[in-house]
Amino acid sequence: MSGFMAAGRRRDRRWMLHVVLVPVAVLFAAPLVWMVLTSLMPDADLNRLPPRLLPDHVTLDGYRKVLTENDYPRWFLNTLIVSAVAVLSHVVLCSLAGYGFARLRFAGSRAGFLAVMVTIMIPVQLLMIPTFLMFRMLGLIDTLGAAFVPWLASAFGIFLMRQFFLSVPPELEEAARIDGCGRLGVFFRIVLPMARPAVATLVVFTLLGSWNDLIWPLIAINSEDTFTLQMGLSTFSGTRHTEWSSLMAGNTLATAPLLIAFLLAQRHFIATMSFSGLKG
Amino acid sequence: MTVGTAPPRLARTARTAKRKGPARRRLMPHLVGWGFVAPATLVVVGLALFPAIWALWLSLHDSDLISSGEFVGLDNYREMVHDPALRDAAWHTVVYTVLYVPGSVLIGLPLAVALNQRIRGIGIYRTCVFVPYVTSAAAVGILSNFVLDPEFGIVNGGVKALGLSRAGFLQDPDQALYTLVAVSLWWSVGLPVVVYLAALQDVPRELQEAALVDGANPWQAFRNVTLPQLRPATTFVVIWQMITALQLFDLVYTTTKGQPLDSTSVIVYYLYEQAFKQFNAGYGAAVAYALFVVTLVVSALMLRRSAGGAAGARS
Structure with missing residues (x-):
């Protein structure tokens, strides 16, 4: 009742x-x-x-104009390259390191992890001037390399993957090891496929960060055919501020890939937030 | 115990000694471990700790981005105290932060509670709230210039239709900063919502239902049962959003570029201009270090306060 x-x-x-x-x-x-x-x-x-x-x-x-009357396609391709390198490298390097810090016992692992975690506190603003000077010495300034090298791995990615591997029981891997798989074999055949939700989250965050990065490319890149999409869009909007349809066409094309990636990975998001302890 | 384990270990060492030598055998797990972690660790530490020390060195020199300059001791830091443009930028940053951080909690939490209900179409609502977060600063900048244009913008169109006077938004020095706060909240409140949603899913439903059965009304049940459990999430949201707010740059660059009348010049925008437009790299590094220290101190204070509060609640 x-x-x-x-x-x-x-x-x-x-x-x-x-x-x-x-x-x-x-x-x-x-x-x-x-x-x-x-x-x-x-x-x-x-x-x-x-x-x-x-x-x-x-x-x-609008689409015809934005794709033909300036370097937009070039900027799109540049960003695609930067993000592809960033995501690929991020997934491989951060999962390897996260797994190593979570599962393997070796001298200096604590010190190594601590050094990584300390860097989380350091803001980009502090790093951009010396990084600019360093990249200039290495001849990276004004190349696409300057845009993607800072995205090859991140402390956040290592932390996220480590937390994930800590939350998974090790029995499954141990069984595979008894069956004669080497460490790397176990990692690529058993561990990484299991880590799908964490990897999906890492992919989305890396894609989001590298695709939308603005301040660093603004500093590191200055010739127009090396521009990233975000740099191109923000300069383009300054010079053609009344051609709204082509501006919005450029905007739509630049936003679409992230939107699709997000929608595909969405269901993994909240679960990942829980195990990583990100909520505190 | 020792007796029990000794023979197999001896046997293993004896076997491998023939092939690799015991020293190498003992080193193996360490080499494998570092093999896994070294590439990422080198990238992260090499691109953070090393430049951070370099930045400190730079902040003690009058570097102009071309040459490393002369050692000037603490002059750059002293200069900051007497720089009126920096003082204005710091003030704008504080105003922005003081509005943006509480705004994130006050909008994010109720939204997350509403989006945590099991109703039809909840997935669509969640997606709508988070979608602006994936949009870039450049896109949001173009979009807000379009929507908030004082003459042609749709928002003022609506304002005029209601018979009110038009607002200047990003082009009015008295409104630009507040407009940026509003745009930022629209853009990024999806993150606090996701964090709160994750935290809410860990609050046992039975707990709330028990409180309701005991005669508490839904608000009391939320206030006394759910809210205390969300404390860690709130700490995270507040610190995260505060760091984001203190580092505001992208949206300023794509909308106002610090204008009108420098009313939206914030610290990171000012430091970017100093270092990469005026070529005062040493001074820029000093400003960056000061910002870093302030961020650290405020974060530590908040963490301590939240830990103290939790202990107080427990006792």
């Missing part, structure tokens, strides 16, 4: 929750939806008062 009443009350409250959440969802998503709509509108519709919300007719002029 009381169970019935409780269930009824709860259903009422659920209905109210939709009333709250629909405007919230619209508030967060609307600017991005409008970004896509704007990219499909002719500029004439956008530069008038008040601006149009919906296109009269859909046009791909």
Whole structure:
């Protein structure tokens, strides 16, 4: 009897929750939806008062312009290279190190892990001036290498993977080792496939960071055909501030890969947050 | 015990001695261990600890980014005290941080509680709230210049339709900084939401239900049962968002570039200009070090306070 009443009350409250959440969802998503709509509108519709919300007719002029009238495709390719190297290297190096720190016993492992963790406290702003000088000595400035070398591995990645391997019981690997697999064999055949949720999270965070990085490429790169997408977009927006459709087309194309990656990895996110102890 | 383990160990050593020698055999696990961790550790430590020390050295010189300059002792640090532009930038950073950090908690927590309910379409709501977080600063910058344009922007269009006077937003020196806070919260509140969601899933549902059965109303149950369990999450959110706020740069660069009238010049933007536009690398390094120390001290104080608070609650 009381169970019935409780269930009824709860259903009422659920209905109210939709009333709250629909405007919230619209508030967060609307600017991005409008970004896509704007990219499909002719500029004439956008530069008038008040601006149009919906296109009269859909046009791909914005996309055509952004892809042909400047170095946009080149910037896109540059960013693709930087992010691909960053993600690949991050996954391999950080999982190897995370596994080593979690599972293997060797002299200096504690000191090594401590040194890595100390670096988490050091902000990028402190490092950018000496890193610039160092990269100039190495001849990396104004190359794509300057953009991806800082992304080859990270303390956060090592920490994340170590926490994951600590949360997995070691029995499975031990069985494989008895079956005659070497350390590396066990790692690549058993451990890494098991680590999928953690790897997915690492991939998304690395992709997010390297794809959207702005301050470091601004410092390390100065010729236009080595620009990353984010640098290109922010200079482009300064010079062509009324060509909204091509600006938004550029924006949409630059955001789409991250959006897709995020949607694919989304379900792993909250689980990873829990085991990594990131929530505190 | 010793007697029990001695023979196999002896036997193993004897066997491997023929092939590799006992010393090498003993070294093997250490070599394998370092083989696993060395590449990533070298990258991380080499690109952080080493430059951090270099930055300290730079901050004691009047380097101009080309030559390393002369040793000037603490002059760069002394100069900071008498630099009115830096004082303004620091003040803007403080205002931004003081609004952004509580905003993250006050918006993030209720949103996470709402998004933690099991209702239809909850996945879509969650995605909508997090999606701005994956957008780049460049994209958010272009988008806010478009939406918040004082004359052509859609927001002022709506404001005018309501019969109110138009706002200047990013182009008004009195509003630009606050507009940046609002845009930042829209952009990045997804992170606190995800952290709180993860923490909420670890609060046992039975606990809340028990409180409800005992006659507490939902608000009391939340206030006295759920909220204390979220303390560690709040500590994390506050420290993380504070560090993010103190390091604000990207959004300023893609929207106002410190304008109008330097009203949005923040510390990292100022330090970027000093080091890479004015070529005062030594001074820039000193400003960076000061920011680093302030961040460390404030984080440590917050951690200590939260640990003290937890101990107090327990006793």
